[in-house]
Amino acid sequence: MKIDPNSSANLSAQIAKAIRDSIVAGDLIINERLPSEAELADYFQVSRPTVREALKRLAAQSLIRTQRGATGGAFVNRLSFQEAYADHVTTSTLLLSMNEVSFDTACEARYALERSCAPLSAERRTADQLATMRTEIFRQSQPSLTDEAYCASDVAFHRALVDGAANPVLSYQLAGAIEAMQPLMNMITFTMRSREIMVCLHSSITDAIESGDGDAAVECLHNLEAETRKIAADAFAARSAARQRSATITKITG
Amino acid sequence: MKIDPNSSANLSAQIAKAIRDSIVAGDLIINERLPSEAELADYFQVSRPTVREALKRLAAQSLIRTQRGATGGAFVNRLSFQEAYADHVTTSTLLLSMNEVSFDTACEARYALERSCAPLSAERRTADQLATMRTEIFRQSQPSLTDEAYCASDVAFHRALVDGAANPVLSYQLAGAIEAMQPLMNMITFTMRSREIMVCLHSSITDAIESGDGDAAVECLHNLEAETRKIAADAFAARSAARQRSATITKITG
DNA sequence: AGACTTTTAAATGTCAGACAATAAAAATAT
DNA sequence: ATATTTTTATTGTCTGACATTTAAAAGTCT
Incomplete structure (x- = not known):
């Protein structure tokens, strides 16, 4: 030494x-x-x-x-992927929150990376992973689900998709991008309508993966990205408008 | 607390x-x-x-x-991307070396992730990043370059490509996949012929990025992945054959 | 008064020595 | 031979002290 x-x-x-x-x-x-x-x-x-x-x-x-x-x-110590996983997620989460990364930037990265897994997942996914995806979709369709639980299910769905690629290196790197976005997603209030659309897109993705059609899955992920960004933009616009209104009221009444 | x-x-x-x-x-x-x-x-x-x-x-x-x-x-501490970068690379490198991840698995992950950056890079790359890519290609074409220096230049090239996407989250996540592969790449002896092919592919990628053709860049990256895996397979086969021979000699003479 | 120098205080960095807790190996007793 | 006790090596923790660093306060000179 x-x-x-x-x-x-x-x-x-x-x-x-x-x-x-x-x-x-x-x-x-x-x-x-x-x-x-x-x-x-x-x-x-x-x-x-x-x-x-x-x-x-x-x-x-x-x-x-x-x-x-x-x-x-x-x-x-033998550094296992599993152990490194948690650290990676924590660090990625902090990076996002401390550097004021915009929702769009994080979202773009997440879906870009996820699309890179789709073709491999379409080839290799196990029946078990496919079942997990379907289970999570069902869960997401329950209207009683809180927004946080919905986001958690969303993460579980995408994690199964990524794990389907059967490449530990991909799973590890993707964890940082997908799970670290959860706090950002949690800031969004999902309307029933937006949930419906996302569940529909999730189903399309799962169908594509099941039939081994990687290109179709990539296409669906593009649509999902667009939809997610749209929902987020609406949510942030609504919040900003609300803030504006309350500020005006304060100005008038206060 | x-x-x-x-x-x-x-x-x-x-x-x-x-x-x-x-x-x-x-x-x-x-x-x-x-x-x-x-x-x-x-x-x-x-x-x-x-x-x-x-x-x-x-x-x-x-x-x-x-x-x-x-x-x-x-x-x-404000956890900056730059600071986290080094840690992420170290951890990824150790994960690869300690878990006996095969060259193919690491390579597959690396190029899959890199392809996800190509379309964005084709849109947004700066002139400076493009220049860096050209500079590294020129360096790689110098026959006097050692294998290690060649690999380092390869990393610099791909890093510029990824940074071209102008998304810090992508750059951060990709760092783990690209730089962590360097030790694996260093195990390979690159022949002049294989270097020529790779330089040619690097040029095609750069051309595609420069002209804003993301699809072409993705296509080139597919070719580069195939070529890299082929070179690695040959290198490992040659090494294994050499071991076999030396074992036989030992058996006979010892 | 203003600028420079010195002192002071608060904090981390480091050290030394001690004892507690733990777990495996060795010794002992049954 | 097996079970129990003792020994021993090692990490975990504590106490108390001193060194070093840094900024601010105090003091001094022009």
């Missing part, structure tokens, strides 16, 4: 970087045990708390796991 | 989660200063080192930054 120059910078950050580089470079194999905290402290010529801070940084990225006890220690 | 149940679990992890949830929920605004370590320690009823470990976890995810000095402390 590499040493640390005694330059002016967070020691714990430097140590974390040194260990992370070793993992990325493959010098540390999966499930390999790192030296104990005391040994690392000795090696890097720092105190144990400093080493611990460095290890916590790595643990935060799921790069290592720690175990107490006699044969315990820090071990290089 | 939420409290901590005194259950059996890493205190630092619990505290990190509590603070992270507050940030994600929007209770803590960008650039807002967290309470000092001493105050947090007092609030959560733990020692300062424990609080520090929690803060280091958050710092590792770029959720907070810390500043020394009188008015220093931990501040909620």
